[in-house]
Amino acid sequence: MTNSLNLWLIPLLPLIGAAINGLLGKKFSRQTVVSVALAFCGAAFAMALFVAARFSSLTLPHIESVAPWIRVGSFQVDFAFYLDQLSIVMLLVVTGVGFLIHIYSVGYMWEEGGFYRFFAYLNLFMFFMLTLVLASNYLLMFIGWEGVGLASYLLIGFWFTKDSAASAGKKAFIVNRIGDFGFLIALFLLIKHFGSLNFAEVFQSIAPLPPEAAAGTLTAIGLLLMLGACGKSAQIPLYIWLPDAMEGPTPVSALIHAATMVTAGVYMVSRSHVIFDRAPSALAVVAIIGTLTAFFAATIGICQTDIKKVLAYSTVSQLGYMFMACGVGAFSMGVFHLMTHAFFKGLLFLAAGSVIHAVGGEQDMRKMGGLRTKIPWTFWTMTAATFAIAGFPPFAGFFSKDAILWQAYSSPYGSWVYWLIGVITAFLTSFYMFRQWFLTFFGEYRGEAEHEHDAHGTGHDSSSHGHGGIHESPKVMLVPLVILAVLSVIGGWIGSERFGGFLAPVFHFALPAAASGHSEPALSEGVLTVISVLVALLGFGLAWLLYYRRPQLPKQIAQALGSFYDAVLNKYYVDEIYATLFVKPLVDGSTRILWHGVDQNVIDAGLNGSADGAREVSDTVRHMQSGNLRSYAGWIAAGAAVVIAYMIWMGTR
Amino acid sequence: MVPLSYYLLLGGILFACGVTGFLIKRNIISIFLSIELMLNGVNLSFVAFAAQWHALSGQVFVFFVMVVAAAEATVGLAIIIAVFRTRETLNVDQVNLLKL
Numbered sequence: 001m002t003n004s005l006n007l008w009l010i011p012l013l014p015l016i017g018a019a020i021n022g023l024l025g026k027k028f029s030r031q032t033v034v035s036v037a038l039a040f041c042g043a044a045f046a047m048a049l050f051v052a053a054r055f056s057s058l059t060l061p062h063i064e065s066v067a068p069w070i071r072v073g074s075f076q077v078d079f080a081f082y083l084d085q086l087s088i089v090m091l092l093v094v095t096g097v098g099f100l101i102h103i104y105s106v107g108y109m110w111e112e113g114g115f116y117r118f119f120a121y122l123n124l125f126m127f128f129m130l131t132l133v134l135a136s137n138y139l140l141m142f143i144g145w146e147g148v149g150l151a152s153y154l155l156i157g158f159w160f161t162k163d164s165a166a167s168a169g170k171k172a173f174i175v176n177r178i179g180d181f182g183f184l185i186a187l188f189l190l191i192k193h194f195g196s197l198n199f200a201e202v203f204q205s206i207a208p209l210p211p212e213a214a215a216g217t218l219t220a221i222g223l224l225l226m227l228g229a230c231g232k233s234a235q236i237p238l239y240i241w242l243p244d245a246m247e248g249p250t251p252v253s254a255l256i257h258a259a260t261m262v263t264a265g266v267y268m269v270s271r272s273h274v275i276f277d278r279a280p281s282a283l284a285v286v287a288i289i290g291t292l293t294a295f296f297a298a299t300i301g302i303c304q305t306d307i308k309k310v311l312a313y314s315t316v317s318q319l320g321y322m323f324m325a326c327g328v329g330a331f332s333m334g335v336f337h338l339m340t341h342a343f344f345k346g347l348l349f350l351a352a353g354s355v356i357h358a359v360g361g362e363q364d365m366r367k368m369g370g371l372r373t374k375i376p377w378t379f380w381t382m383t384a385a386t387f388a389i390a391g392f393p394p395f396a397g398f399f400s401k402d403a404i405l406w407q408a409y410s411s412p413y414g415s416w417v418y419w420l421i422g423v424i425t426a427f428l429t430s431f432y433m434f435r436q437w438f439l440t441f442f443g444e445y446r447g448e449a450e451h452e453h454d455a456h457g458t459g460h461d462s463s464s465h466g467h468g469g470i471h472e473s474p475k476v477m478l479v480p481l482v483i484l485a486v487l488s489v490i491g492g493w494i495g496s497e498r499f500g501g502f503l504a505p506v507f508h509f510a511l512p513a514a515a516s517g518h519s520e521p522a523l524s525e526g527v528l529t530v531i532s533v534l535v536a537l538l539g540f541g542l543a544w545l546l547y548y549r550r551p552q553l554p555k556q557i558a559q560a561l562g563s564f565y566d567a568v569l570n571k572y573y574v575d576e577i578y579a580t581l582f583v584k585p586l587v588d589g590s591t592r593i594l595w596h597g598v599d600q601n602v603i604d605a606g607l608n609g610s611a612d613g614a615r616e617v618s619d620t621v622r623h624m625q626s627g628n629l630r631s632y633a634g635w636i637a638a639g640a641a642v643v644i645a646y647m648i649w650m651g652t653r
Numbered sequence: 654m655v656p657l658s659y660y661l662l663l664g665g666i667l668f669a670c671g672v673t674g675f676l677i678k679r680n681i682i683s684i685f686l687s688i689e690l691m692l693n694g695v696n697l698s699f700v701a702f703a704a705q706w707h708a709l710s711g712q713v714f715v716f717f718v719m720v721v722a723a724a725e726a727t728v729g730l731a732i733i734i735a736v737f738r739t740r741e742t743l744n745v746d747q748v749n750l751l752k753l
Contacts, residue, residue: 628746628749629745629748629749630675630676630677630745630746633675633676634676637672637675637676
């Protein structure tokens with residue numbers, strides 16, 4: 001390994017930071033905690049940049065094995081890292097956006113208790129996330145996969161004294177377990193059928209197979225992997241944890257639940273594209289789930305009033321877009337959207353955090369309004385992000401979303417149905433984002449009078465944000481906002497063609513022999529682009545009409561829609577349905593059968609019974625232990641007599 | 654020549670006398686004597702077998718037993734004196750401090 005890049009350093013650096021802060025941070029001053037956390041996270045970013053600079057001189061994929069891990073017969077798994085075009089994109093996004101959010105958190109969390117704990121967790125998350133994207137085999141990836149779940153759990157429940165935060169953390173963890181179960185079974189199937197978990201070996205043994213061969217196995221593996229991705233990336237039917245995850249501090253929502261961790265599923269599906277290429281049914285499931293999720297979550301997003309919940313459902317919806325792209329075989333477009341989404345959604349969350357910070361912990365958009373002039377930096381950066389996600393050219397989101405819609409329409413796996421739902425979703429996205437924009441920044445301020453801000457410290461992030469007056473956030477929070485705003489504007493200018501070309505070597509197996517009989521698309525890319533821009537404008541116009549021009553209209557519409565509106569407002573009662581279908585039977589069954597039945601009647605009864613039995617026997621037997629010397633001697637004599645009698649009897653037989 | 658079974662019978666009777674004495678006597682010295690009786694019953698059967706099978710090892714064993722018995726007698730008698738000095742009795746039923 002003459003050309004070693006010491007890739008192992010990249011994940012390890014944040015781990016050292018996490019260890020230092022986590023073990024010793026309690027005694028550190030806030031400045032020390034911050035310098036440790038930022039230094040190690042920044043070092044990881046610098047390493048990523050260094051790797052990127054050397055990237056063109058590498059032979060790809062570049063695999064660095066650090067140490068053997070598991071070797072059983074011919075099966076072996078090493079601590080090894082895998083670098084190709086896909087992982088370098090992920091690497092730069094994770095370390096870059098992660099570093100910016102670290103900086104932002106300094107300002108946002110400065111007043112909070114458990115400061116060192118927060119940064120230790122954040123660095124720990126970076127470690128696992130980088131392990132995930134750099135792993136060269138599924139098992140190491142799985143370690144990272146579980147690790148980010150752990151970090152997510154710890155950070156959602158960061159304010160663990162608050163009941164809702166603690167249970168949101170548990171919910172996220174448990175729902176993710178369901179997905180991880182699928183992932184794990186997929187790994188077992190891979191071991192059974194291909195005898196390896198290394199990306200290179202697995203893909204090499206699958207690639208030469210014609211699409212029909214081993215279709216059943218590959219479809220099963222693909223579907224199980226997709227189940228894992230559904231859990232981690234909050235797709236139907238496992239998306240329910242993500243909106244609740246907003247209980248965590250806002251930088252956590254930005255980093256973990258928008259920019260990086262939730263995109264791990266997209267990364268994993270893209271990484272496993274060789275499997276999905278040969279399992280068209282699994283691929284179709286990916287596309288359908290993605291499309292449905294995108295649409296479904298967008299409709300819920302319309303009615304949310306919590307500024308972070310809107311963004312949460314928007315994240316679910318955008319992740320749906322990414323899966324739609326993967327599902328129609330346009331993996332590189334999925335990753336493209338992943339990248340631009342990391343910029344603008346990270347920015348949206350950070351800006352939302354800045355708004356929440358400004359109004360003293362209030363998260364209800366109905367109590368905001370008119371903030372445009374009071375927090376101009378936040379306003380302008382959030383505007384950039386809003387236009388980006390709504391798909392206005394030339395903002396970043398336009399390029400990636402448009403590329404996905406075009407692929408959904410024109411790719412051999414695509415269909416006009418995906419495209420149509422995608423376009424409707426784009427309209428909804430534009431509408432609810434501008435609804436948020438107008439509600440927050442325009443009109444009159446609807447919150448309590450400013451001098452009362454000290455009083456209401458009960459809100460969300462408010463434990464210590466109760467300071468007077470609406471005010472702009474400190475510079476340390478604004479700098480990341482501005483950088484991300486610039487990226488949200490220019491991030492897409494690289495263009496889907498060039499980005500796809502860059503990733504092409506990774507996905508070169510993709511789209512084997514474009515399915516025959518697929519006719520030329522009826523509409524050209526140009527027409528579709530115009531349509532997407534039009535729906536974005538339409539969403540903007542509708543939001544402008546309803547929430548700026550005629551603010552009383554939404555209420556009338558809501559009343560007109562009646563119960564349907566209620567259903568959407570209550571997120572289609574999905575949580576309640578799940579509670580009835582799964583949670584309640586599980587709890588009841590556990591209580592009746594496992595607790596009262598097995599635990600009390602079998603385990604406890606058996607244990608207590610044997611203890612009682614032992615006591616009764618010893619009650620009888622202890623009278624032998626009289627302390628009388630001659631009785632002992634008598635027992636010995638009797639015992640000896642029995643032994644002798646037995647031996648005589650044996651001898652004379 | 655006296656048959657082997659006579660010796661064994663005598664040894665058994667001696668041993669049984671020893672056991673009985675051990676069980677029913679209260680005085681430590683009597684118990685001690687009973688132990689010696691048992692040992693000698695065993696010794697008798699050892700030498701009887703040794704003579705019968707012309708094996709020296711049986712006779713050597715008897716010497717061992719006698720040596721051990723002598724050593725045991727010294728230690729045992731010392732203990733008896735110590736017990737008598739502290740407890741002023743040789744009745745085993747009254748030497749029962751270890752009893753629950």
